[in-house]
Amino acid sequence: MELSAQMRKPTGLSGRRVLLADDDIELCQLISLYLEHEGFAVEAVHTGQEAVERALSGEHAIVVLDVMLPGMKGFEVLRYVRAQSRMPVLMLTARGDEQDRILGLEMGADDYLPKPFNPRELSARIDAILRRSRNDLTETRPAGAERIVVEDIELDKGGRMVRRAGEEVNLTTVEFDLLEEFLKSAGQVLPREEMVRNVLRREFSPFDRSIDTHVSNLRKKLGPTSDGLERIKGVRGIGYLYSLSRSSRGGQK
Amino acid sequence: MSRLFYKVFLWFWLSIVVASTTLMALTAVKHSRASRDEHWRDRFGPRVDLWARQEAEILDHEGTSALSKYVRSIESDPGIRNYLFEASGLGLLARQAPPLVLQTVASVTQSGAEAQFFARDRIIAEKVFGPSGKSYVVIVTFPHPSVLPRRLFQFLGEDLEGDGIIRLGAILLVAGLFCFWLARQITSPIDKLRLATREIANEHLNTRVDKKVTARRDELAELGRDFDRMAERIDALVTAQRQLLADVSHTLRSPLARLGVALGLARQRANPETSEHLDRIEREADRLNGLIGQLLTLARIDSKVDLQRKTVFDLGSLVQEVAADGDYEARSRGCAVRFTTSSECLVEGIPQMLRGAIENVVRNAVRHAPKGTNVEIAMDLKGVQSPSRATIHVRNQGTGVSAAELGSIFLPFHRSADGATLDPYGTGLGLAITERAFRFHGGTAIAANMPGGGLVVKLELPAIPSKSAD
Numbered sequence: 001m002e003l004s005a006q007m008r009k010p011t012g013l014s015g016r017r018v019l020l021a022d023d024d025i026e027l028c029q030l031i032s033l034y035l036e037h038e039g040f041a042v043e044a045v046h047t048g049q050e051a052v053e054r055a056l057s058g059e060h061a062i063v064v065l066d067v068m069l070p071g072m073k074g075f076e077v078l079r080y081v082r083a084q085s086r087m088p089v090l091m092l093t094a095r096g097d098e099q100d101r102i103l104g105l106e107m108g109a110d111d112y113l114p115k116p117f118n119p120r121e122l123s124a125r126i127d128a129i130l131r132r133s134r135n136d137l138t139e140t141r142p143a144g145a146e147r148i149v150v151e152d153i154e155l156d157k158g159g160r161m162v163r164r165a166g167e168e169v170n171l172t173t174v175e176f177d178l179l180e181e182f183l184k185s186a187g188q189v190l191p192r193e194e195m196v197r198n199v200l201r202r203e204f205s206p207f208d209r210s211i212d213t214h215v216s217n218l219r220k221k222l223g224p225t226s227d228g229l230e231r232i233k234g235v236r237g238i239g240y241l242y243s244l245s246r247s248s249r250g251g252q253k
Numbered sequence: 254m255s256r257l258f259y260k261v262f263l264w265f266w267l268s269i270v271v272a273s274t275t276l277m278a279l280t281a282v283k284h285s286r287a288s289r290d291e292h293w294r295d296r297f298g299p300r301v302d303l304w305a306r307q308e309a310e311i312l313d314h315e316g317t318s319a320l321s322k323y324v325r326s327i328e329s330d331p332g333i334r335n336y337l338f339e340a341s342g343l344g345l346l347a348r349q350a351p352p353l354v355l356q357t358v359a360s361v362t363q364s365g366a367e368a369q370f371f372a373r374d375r376i377i378a379e380k381v382f383g384p385s386g387k388s389y390v391v392i393v394t395f396p397h398p399s400v401l402p403r404r405l406f407q408f409l410g411e412d413l414e415g416d417g418i419i420r421l422g423a424i425l426l427v428a429g430l431f432c433f434w435l436a437r438q439i440t441s442p443i444d445k446l447r448l449a450t451r452e453i454a455n456e457h458l459n460t461r462v463d464k465k466v467t468a469r470r471d472e473l474a475e476l477g478r479d480f481d482r483m484a485e486r487i488d489a490l491v492t493a494q495r496q497l498l499a500d501v502s503h504t505l506r507s508p509l510a511r512l513g514v515a516l517g518l519a520r521q522r523a524n525p526e527t528s529e530h531l532d533r534i535e536r537e538a539d540r541l542n543g544l545i546g547q548l549l550t551l552a553r554i555d556s557k558v559d560l561q562r563k564t565v566f567d568l569g570s571l572v573q574e575v576a577a578d579g580d581y582e583a584r585s586r587g588c589a590v591r592f593t594t595s596s597e598c599l600v601e602g603i604p605q606m607l608r609g610a611i612e613n614v615v616r617n618a619v620r621h622a623p624k625g626t627n628v629e630i631a632m633d634l635k636g637v638q639s640p641s642r643a644t645i646h647v648r649n650q651g652t653g654v655s656a657a658e659l660g661s662i663f664l665p666f667h668r669s670a671d672g673a674t675l676d677p678y679g680t681g682l683g684l685a686i687t688e689r690a691f692r693f694h695g696g697t698a699i700a701a702n703m704p705g706g707g708l709v710v711k712l713e714l715p716a717i718p719s720k721s722a723d
Contacts, residue, residue, distance in 0.1 A: 024507055024510070024511070026511055027507070027510055027511050027514060030511055030514040030515055030518060031514050033518055034514055034517050034518050034521065037518070037521045038521075094503075094506070094549070099559070099562070099605065102605070114546070115506060115510050116506055116509040116510035116512070116513045116538075116542050117510070117513060118513055118517065118535070119513065119514045119516075119517030119518075120517055120520075204581075206577075206578035206579070206581040206582045207575075207578050207582075207612055207616075209574075209608075234570065236569075236570050236573045236574075237573045237574065237576065237577040237592070238577075
């Protein structure tokens with residue numbers, strides 16, 4: 001615990017501050033040690049209430065959230081956090097429980113890691129997520145309002161905002177990046193491997209279906225096209241296709 | 254309606270019908286004998302009366318030779334014998350009288366009555382007075398009535414024409430209704446018990462016998478209650494065993510998670526010398542992780558908690574995805590996974606569970622495929638109308654398994670007989686998960702050796718008949 005007390009002070013590492021919510025105190029200590037060696041600052045909490053409180057304090061760049069927390073389940077913490085903040089969330093799910101990770105991703109987690117995990121993998125995932133959210137802050141803001149408009153969808157990169165027919169759609173960071181990727185190459189097939197690399201920023205591994213869950217979430221949030229067709233089509237064995245209606249072939253930028 | 258029902262029904266019905274017809278026949282025979290006796294008495298009484306008077310007159314006026322002639326004319330009817338005695342009991346016709354007749358003479362001379370009928374023996378005795386005032390006894394014996402069977406048939410023949418047929422019909426109907434009810438009473442609880450047994454055999458362990466059975470007050474109800482107790486016990490045992498497995502796996506996960514992170518810490522500070530050993534530790538930890546993951550998957554299938562997650566989806570695209578992933582994995586071994594399908598195929602089920610199940614088979618096939626060969630996945634839809642079934646054949650060109658082992662490769666932790674499994678990283682649970690998952694979905698998983706070498710795993714699943722075919 002002396003570890004987290006020390007970490008609460010703002011440091012130069014504010015961009016790499018990790019909030020770790022897990023009820024296994026010993027595991028938290030080990031993870032903290034590991035991540036500190038990798039250059040992260042870690043604050044550990046052990047209950048759901050604490051996790052919500054600390055996550056909403058705005059002091060952390062990312063939350064690593066275990067699904068099984070005493071007091072308040074990880075999913076509930078996720079819901080509370082998502083209701084007020086878009087801060088990246090990485091879920092630690094139970095191995096062998098496919099449903100947990102799907103539910104986690106559906107509720108807006110950015111990524112998941114089945115527990116027990118390799119700490120190297122954890123650190124790499126955190127890195128990937130942070131790099132993505134940093135890109136949001138640095139790349140796009142000064143460049144001003146870069147916007148992509150495809151039919152009724154309008155994506156504002158600067159404001160991290162998506163509108164469908166003028167109405168705002170609330171997307172997570174991953175879903176936003178995914179949509180950007182789709183709109184950039186609307187009408188063309190995107191291979192899953194490429195999507196995993198560009199959006200999740202990790203190497204493609206077979207039998208990992210998290211990208212598909214993200215796609216299906218995005219599909220649900222965007223709804224069908226104005227002529228009632230599926231917006232994002234699956235292409236068997238290859239990947240996905242953001243389809244354009246016949247009238248407006250070719251996406252405009 | 255079960256065979257037992259028909260058996261019980263027919264046997265009861267038959268025995269009731271036979272018993273009641275027999276009873277009816279017996280009373281009818283008795284009744285008919287009485288009426289026959291009456292008939293015989295009415296018919297022959299007056300005649301014997303006439304004969305007796307004539308005989309007395311002939312004897313008194315014309316003598317014995319005329320009498321003999323007359324008696325012969327009476328006896329021209331077959332079976333009729335005529336005897337004539339004096340009141341003293343002396344026989345007047347030159348013939349030997351049987352003892353029965355002699356007894357009759359004695360009883361007639363003693364009594365005062367004129368005519369006596371002995372219906373059972375078909376004998377009529379008459380006391381007459383001749384013109385001379387002498388008294389005689391005339392005894393006529395008749396043939397005995399015909400034997401019983403002929404009578405019985407006569408009765409049926411006669412009775413069936415009259416109200417007998419109504420009586421017979423009523424017996425058949427009432428007995429039929431009663432036996433139907435009785436047979437139902439006996440067989441319907443047995444049917445219900447059988448249904449419950451079958452459900453238990455299908456692993457629906459929360460099945461209990463229908464309340465209608467256990468509410469009865471007989472041995473069948475006791476059997477039902479005993480069955481329920483047994484089912485409860487099995488249910489509790491199996492649930493406890495599964496829960497234990499799940500709990501153990503869950504509990505093992507925490508120390509393993511710590512082990513993994515501690516390993517990572519050791520690696521951060523490792524030198525080249527120790528990192529080789531750390532690699533080894535990591536591999537073993539990964540295997541343990543994989544094993545626990547699969548144990549939990551198995552426990553999850555058995556617990557049926559995912560039932561409400563059933564949806565209708567296209568099995569083809571799911572298999573296609575698995576095939577693509579399998580192909581990606583196979584490339585590193587110089588192999589390829591090829592997928593062919595003939596038609597779209599909708600199934601109802603839990604996609605994640607089926608994906609994992611098919612994945613296990615494909616990865617297993619890839620793992621045992623010789624370098625540079627293909628793993629073929631063929632999907633087909635059998636029976637376009639309902640009951641239509643989706644089949645997935647996963648085939649590799651490996652060495653296959655011995656015929657004796659074909660059935661047991663789906664058992665948990667099965668290791669091939671030669672011991673030298675080609676599969677140091679398999680957990681021994683993959684195919685067991687596949688089999689359980691397909692059984693959960695009402696399907697099957699079997700394995701067979703290909704004639705040309707290699708193993709084919711045949712997966713089958715109920716499919717939703719395609720609408721276009723209707």
